[in-house]
Amino acid sequence: MRGLYRYLSPFSPDQSGAVSVLYELDGLIVVLDAGGCAGNVCGFDEPRWLHTKSAVFSAGLRDMDAILGRDDRLLGKLGDAIEATSPAFVALVGTPVPAVIATDYQALCHTVERRFGLPAVYVPTTGMDFYERGELKAYEAVVSLIDRGRRDLGNAANTPAAALVAHLSYEEGETEGGVPDVGVWGATPLSLPAPDSARAIRARLAARGLSSVTYGMGGGLRGFLHAYGTRRLLAVSPAGHAIARKIAATNGAELETGFAFGDEPDGDFSTSLDSLASELPLGGRVLVVHQQVLADEIRTGLERRVDGPVDVASFFRMERELMRPEDVFLKGESEFIEVVRSRGYRAIVADRLYGRALRHTSVRVLAPLPHFALSGEVYAPATEADFLRGMAEVIEV
């Protein structure tokens, strides 16, 4: 049955994806919920919560707020929180409750800007999609905020967005930050292998003589000033690919995908794939399940080391141009089991939690590939090196 999960458990929802993009941007992030959604985001989907402060709040909606649409109370609460936190902007993040009562986000944002003089954006998430949809919506919201600010600034319009862009540009000028060579999109804890991955990507690019900005982790709001300025874009997740594609279509930047792990013989990635390949059943068909960009990178490396075909499957958004004919977008748990059974995969490279759904299939070995959007902290590696090493420690299903 579509929607029924008997073995797997729910993935990170879209509101978590939205917060993961907004987390380090110095905004006041208000999850429009009763408390549970924000608690889930902060407690289970945001590994930075325990060590990096961010003004993520729940709107604390109650039944009568929803029934009577008491936006005035929400605005009053926002005013107090703005006073307490001095944010650069306000971001409203949707959940199932505003989805049901059809909250007019745009009107709320207009009112916030008028009343408090701060730029406001909204991310129309519903809690019913998976995280990558929320990431994309949040990227779009922030990019368009900066766009709007530039436009207003150009028109000499005195708006909160223009003031924000002017302030960010002034700061950028003070630090003499130039336009980075590469803009890395999709770099959030929910899509990356490990907490240090964004730093590792920047380091690998630096080793090639390229400066970079990572949007999601380690970038900051100022980095978005260069969203359209960087001439090279690197997408490390499908949501990153979708937003980068839009930017490239506008400014003609060169778009690549992948993690730039490199395939040097003595590198972590290469060593792990060598070990993994030696553990897989000979000649068998292999399935890699993760977010598409990472899965594709592992597939490409593995193909050089095994005889049989290696396919990619994902429960999350898949970009058509990155898909091969045998790759599968999974619409649910039943389809996952059916695909594995019908194609006779004997080995799977995936998060260990998927193992529960594989008990009655032909799969014999599972190479662990933790995905925070599925198993959260349960199997989360401390470092990217741990992530890569762990891949070779196959387990029997």
Added chain:
Amino acid sequence: MAGEPFSITVGELARRGRTDIPDHFVPACHLIYSSPATISYNSPGALGFGVKRAALVIPESVMLLVSPDGCARNSTVLSSEEGYADRLFYLLMSESDLVTGNHLSKIPEAIEEILSVCDPAPKVVVVCITCVDALMGTDLERVCRAAQERCGVLVVPSYMYALEREGRRPPMSAIRTTIYSLLERLEVEPTTVNLMGFFTPLEPTSELFSLLAAAGVRRVNQVSAARTLDEYRAMGAANFNLVLDPESRAAAEDLRVRLGMPYVELARLYDPERIHHQYHLFFRGVGLRFDDAPYLEQARLACRRFAERHAGTTFAVGEMCNANPFELSAFLVSLGMEVRAVYSNVTADQYPLLERLAAVSPQTRVYAGISPTMVGYAEGVHVDASIGKDAGVYCPDSVNVAWNGENQPFGYQGVIDLLAELSRALEGGAA
């Protein structure tokens, strides 16, 4: 990014009174900050016993959570860590379900699929719905009745309505009523008592069991100790219910009205003299024999020894522990300790205990963990020891005793065990 976190002395809180609680403590008055220390408060289902794990205390049951993806997310981690992943199933809603209500019509088929994969098959399926169904006015009782007829298994409705957290039936109170909803009145056994309130068993060394046995009570039931549905149903024969957590009051009242089972409330306290007073009132009130002198003496001895060794120790007390933070703080002060900070939500119900602390330590500061100003909290309180998981986060340089284990401490033995654990921690042993 932020200014000073809001705090107020407990003396000032007491002076203002229960009708003038500062807005920072009232969730409806501000945005809610999900500080790392208060996650479990902000999200009832986020840590430990939320609605989902609580409902599964019914033996031989499984849960079907019917909700948007987001409502179920925490279960991924918690069910793995706490070992109930095999008993939790999910029917995720789509946006079209919001319009059509189609998710409700899928429930019977979903239950059939669940029954086909469970070995052994469950005897009870608890169906849980969330905020969106609260707004849609879903009649889950009707849906569950229909599913029960079709599937041949008990189907119990339950509600995780975070929107109603400060309402008349908050989720954690409502789920306690659900848990006991399958009980039917059996022939009354005069020497049987049910303990209500906790989702895990009372610490077996608590003197409450001995005192009840000495008074002639032969059987003490706890839902968390029942291994089978039949053992659970035997609770219907109890003479009366003993309510150990106020959140179970509504469930006990439901059993009183529905099954004619009376109930008595006992609070979890840490001051031995008050524990003695409470036992005295209870046992005399229900006409049972009672002699707690040996237990009281042991607790007094433990208090004297702790006071001698640790007088002047500074403490911070949080709300994520098996105690009321104000009552526990007042007790610590009575032992000669200094309580510098309490991290807790404040409600009108807490005033009797809050006023006790104010009387002995008016300068103790109370922080509102959910206040937006707490985003600016910067470990400004320095103490020797902290009690509660949240207080440990707020005072990272202190010795922390989380005191939130699964087995529930109660009575004199609870005091003795807490002081022993504090002593071990303060003297360098493992907490």
